[in-house]
Amino acid sequence: MRRLRRPQSPGAIFAVPVLLGLTACAGLFLGLVGDGAWDAAAWIMLGFLPAALGVAFLIDRT
Amino acid sequence: MTRRTIRFWYLVHKWSSLVPTAFLLMLCVTGLPLIFHDEIDASMGLDAEAALAGPPSAETGLPLDAMLEHARFERPGEVPLFMAFSQDSPLLTVTMGPAPDAPASEMTLLFFDRATGVSLGPAPANPLLDFLLELHTDMFLGLPGMLFLGVMGLSFLVALVSGTVLYAPFMRRLRFGTLRRARSPRVRRLDQHNLFGIVALAWMAVVGATGAINAFADPLTDAWRTREVAAMTAAYAGETPLPPAQYGSVDAAMHAARTALPGRSPQFIGFPGGAWSSGHHYAIFFQGDRPLTRYLLTPALVDAATGELTDTRDMPALNQALMLSKPLHFGDYGRLPLKILWALLTLATIWVLWTGIALWLRRGPGHVERRVEEIRTGAAAGAST
Numbered sequence: 001m002r003r004l005r006r007p008q009s010p011g012a013i014f015a016v017p018v019l020l021g022l023t024a025c026a027g028l029f030l031g032l033v034g035d036g037a038w039d040a041a042a043w044i045m046l047g048f049l050p051a052a053l054g055v056a057f058l059i060d061r062t
Numbered sequence: 063m064t065r066r067t068i069r070f071w072y073l074v075h076k077w078s079s080l081v082p083t084a085f086l087l088m089l090c091v092t093g094l095p096l097i098f099h100d101e102i103d104a105s106m107g108l109d110a111e112a113a114l115a116g117p118p119s120a121e122t123g124l125p126l127d128a129m130l131e132h133a134r135f136e137r138p139g140e141v142p143l144f145m146a147f148s149q150d151s152p153l154l155t156v157t158m159g160p161a162p163d164a165p166a167s168e169m170t171l172l173f174f175d176r177a178t179g180v181s182l183g184p185a186p187a188n189p190l191l192d193f194l195l196e197l198h199t200d201m202f203l204g205l206p207g208m209l210f211l212g213v214m215g216l217s218f219l220v221a222l223v224s225g226t227v228l229y230a231p232f233m234r235r236l237r238f239g240t241l242r243r244a245r246s247p248r249v250r251r252l253d254q255h256n257l258f259g260i261v262a263l264a265w266m267a268v269v270g271a272t273g274a275i276n277a278f279a280d281p282l283t284d285a286w287r288t289r290e291v292a293a294m295t296a297a298y299a300g301e302t303p304l305p306p307a308q309y310g311s312v313d314a315a316m317h318a319a320r321t322a323l324p325g326r327s328p329q330f331i332g333f334p335g336g337a338w339s340s341g342h343h344y345a346i347f348f349q350g351d352r353p354l355t356r357y358l359l360t361p362a363l364v365d366a367a368t369g370e371l372t373d374t375r376d377m378p379a380l381n382q383a384l385m386l387s388k389p390l391h392f393g394d395y396g397r398l399p400l401k402i403l404w405a406l407l408t409l410a411t412i413w414v415l416w417t418g419i420a421l422w423l424r425r426g427p428g429h430v431e432r433r434v435e436e437i438r439t440g441a442a443a444g445a446s447t
Contacts, residue, residue, distance in 0.1 A: 007234040007440060014230070016238040021264035028268055031396040032389060034353040039396040043403065050406045052261050056239035 016052075023048050063231045069434045075224035076430075080422060082214035082221075083415055089211070089273070090412045092198040097393055097404045099191050108186040111151045116177030119154040120147035120327045123176030126312040132181055133158055133172050141306040143169060144338070146330040149349075152177035155185065162306065162335025205280055212277025218270045225259055232256065234440035248424060255417040262410045269407075272387035279384055283337055286381050294363050294373040295340045303341030304334050304366055312344060314369030319346040319362035322371050326351055329359060334366045342366055357385050 027045025030038050095102065103109050117123065130142055133156035143164065144157040154176040159169045173182035200207030233256070241253045259266075292299070316328065326348035332338030339345035343363040349356045362374040377385070389395040393404035426432075 003441070004235045004237065010230050013233045013238075017229075017260045017263065020261060024264040025268070028265075028390060031400060032354055032357070032386075038353075039400065042396045043399040046265070046400070046403045046407075049261055049265060050403065050410070052239070053258065053410065056241060056257055056261075059239065 020048055020052055063438070065434060065438055068228070068231060068438050069430070071224050071227045072430065072434050072437065075221055075228055076422070078217045078224060079221035079415075079418055082217045083419060085211060085214045086218055087412065087415050089198060089214075090408050090415070092194045094405055094408050095191065096194055096198060097401050097408070099188075099195075100394070101398070101401075102191060103186075103188055106188065108188055110173050110182055110186060111148060111153045114151040114153055114175055114177070116152040116175070118147070118149050119152050119176035120149050120329070123152055123154070124179045126316060128179065129154055129174055129176060130156065130312060132156075132174060132179065136172055136181060137170055140170070142309075142333050143336050144330055144332060145312070147328050149327060153182075162303065162333065162341075163337075208277045208280065212274045215270050215274030215277060219267065219274070222259075222263060222267055222270065226263060228437055229256060229260055232437045232441055236441055248421065251417045251420055255414060255421060258410050258414045258417070262407050262414065265407045266411055266414075268390055269393075272391035275384055275387040276391055280337075282381055282384050286378060287337065287340075290375065290378060291340050291343075291345070291363070294375055295343060297372070298340065298342045301342065306334075308367055309334070310365075310367050310369050315344045315364035315366065316346060318364050318369055318371045319344075319348070319374070322362055322374050323348050323360060326360070332361075339363070343372060357389055358382050359385055 023045045027042040027047075030045065031042030100109070104112060126145065130145070133142060134140070137158040140158040140160055141162055142156055143159045143162065144155075146155045146157075148154070152175050154174045156172045156174065157169050158172060171185040173185055174180070175182060196202055200211065203210070236253075239257060241257065242249050312331065316331075319328070320326070329347050329349045330338075332345040332347070334343055335341050338347075340363065342365060344366045346362045346364060347359040348362065350358045350360070358377070360374060360376055363372045364370065365372055376382070393400055
């Protein structure tokens with residue numbers, strides 16, 4: 001069904017995971033740097049992780 | 063990736079996750095309520111700090127010697143072991159015990175209001191959270207339990223690495239986030255295991271690594287005391303420990319330390335003979351003066367008899383890593399929204415562990431070869447089962 005005919009390169013396989021991982025790590029760090037806006041940045045950046053899970057479940061519900 | 067390489071990583075992933083999985087589930091389940099321990103304590107009226115108004119105890123208030131007299135009065139015959147300060151309220155805590163090297167089980171934590179000198183009695187206890195915390199930290203087995211859980215945490219990190227290695231060949235023909243819903247329960251479980259695992263990977267790695275570092279906290283503190291403190295107090299080597307009756311003024315010691323480290327705020331004092339000091343010194347720990355360095359402590363060792371500064375030195379890199387790893391493990395540095403994210407990601411981790419167990423429980427004969435083939439061909443072979 002959703003199998004791709006051509007195999008993807010490692011770059012394509014890990015593009016989204018690496019982006020999510022770097023964003024989450026930056027968020028974890030920014031939260032330590034300060035309070036207020038720094039904390040809000042941490043919430044948004046780390047929030048991409050549960051959001052990605054939610055989107056995966058929504059998109060596939062066809 | 064060759065079949066042999068995949069087989070190797072598959073077996074690494076299988077065993078590095080199977081061995082710690084029961085303990086990791088326990089850590090997730092006990093960790094969930096511990097994330098919210100401040101909120102739970104506050105809702106039960108156990109937050110002593112909330113009711114206090116006045117300047118922070120780290121900066122000003124009644125003399126520290128007077129506060130110690132209160133503590134000695136409450137615990138006659140005992141000696142002070144620690145004094146800790148708040149950066150937010152006049153709350154000041156004093157830990158008392160029967161001897162300078164008393165074990166944690168014999169210590170009593172007393173609360174005081176440094177602005178008024180009023181005793182707030184022993185620290186309020188929350189038996190359920192205390193139980194969960196001890197289960198989470200050492201499973202009631204003390205240091206061996208802590209070290210064991212630390213090793214389980216290291217095994218978890220190996221499982222994360224090997225799982226990520228296997229993700230590459232498996233996902234070659236599947237887009238990120240693919241959940242093959244129309245397929246068998248096994249395939250659906252596998253897709254969820256991979257998706258939850260790769261999405262939560264960074265967070266699981268950070269919380270797993272910082273948890274493992276925390277598990278080795280006691281040996282790291284011991285190493286700091288036997289090496290660094292011994293080097294800082296070399297002039298005192300061979301002397302007998304200072305008897306508690308000869309402890310001098312803590313206020314004088316604090317003054318000497320603050321002169322050496324101006325602009326810094328004290329977090330706690332380790333008294334002579336304990337795990338956090340030498341036999342002769344008040345070890346006054348100051349936090350950094352910037353937001354990022356507030357988690358990093360610098361000790362000033364002050365001669366407990368004379369009140370004169372002996373030495374002050376930054377902690378070694380490993381001990382600094384330990385201090386920074388605490389907030390990153392607890393998730394308590396970004397108010398309630400960060401805690402909620404911590405809880406969501408803990409639930410995601412539980413789901414990764416659970417789907418992993420289910421995949422293992424439902425394995426059939428010859429499963430290793432079939433799974434290796436499935437990963438090698440990019441989720442093709444064996445996909446119908």
